[in-house]
Amino acid sequence: MTWLPGVLADWRTRGGNSEIDLVLGPDPATDPEALTAFAASALAADRTAPPIAEVKPQLGKPGWSDPPDFEFHLLVCTGPRCAIHGAASFTHMLKEELKAAAVFDRCLTTRTGCIYPCNRGPVLALYPHGHWYRLPNRAAARRFVQTVLAGGGTADDLRFHTARAVRRDPSTNPEMTPQ
Ligand code: FES
Structure with missing residues (x-):
């Protein structure tokens, strides 16, 4: 959830289908009911998650340019x-x-x-x-x-x-x- 919205926004602006309405929901792995609840709220158009269209396009964190210093x-x-x-x-x-x-x-x-x-x-x-x-x-x-x-x-x-x-x-x- 930290970087995925920016990546999806980048995809939308670079040849992805900007007509598709993208919204990220909660991780269903952490709550088995989350996917059902999210789908219901999306269909009811009362979303709490921000639409991807409002997110700044970026492919990753600014710090993701150099290898880590490891042994x-x-x-x-x-x-x-x-x-x-x-x-x-x-x-x-x-x-x-x-x-x-x-x-x-x-x-x-x-x-x-x-x-x-x-x-x-x-x-x-x-x-x-x-x-x-x-x-x-x-x-x-x-x-x-x-x-x-x-x-x-x-x-x-x-x-x-x-x-x-x-x-x-x-x-x-x-x-x-x-x-
Ligand atoms: S699956 Fe082949 S070495 Fe691990």
Whole structure:
């Protein structure tokens, strides 16, 4: 609700159909009755949500121009097979663990499509280390966050792959580079 009205307004002014009357309602995920109530109010023309036509067109926040300053890039697979292994809730739980270990602001967490080792899901790739991990449950995720990210150590039993560039030139791995 912060940025979507501006994006829709931008679409209206750039080749979208400006004749369509767009109004944003409440998130039905937070209230099962919300969609029905919103549809009824829209049909009765007694809306409380502002029409998109009154919103300034913009594609995002002004600050969305530069990458965040991060140390760890976590690529978390949410592809279809990892999803069956619980990847959707895994991402949420991982962010909780990052906050609890006070490393959330050092991480850029990106949800990806399938990155191939589906049978090991849920999987996560950590860069610039080039290490890939299988984190099957909360205990494993917590140990990964506390040991690898917060502690600067290793969790070899959770790691199942090292990227070719790091295998070929270990000095590219910050874990192996003398500080
Ligand atoms: S679906 Fe996650 S690795 Fe394929």
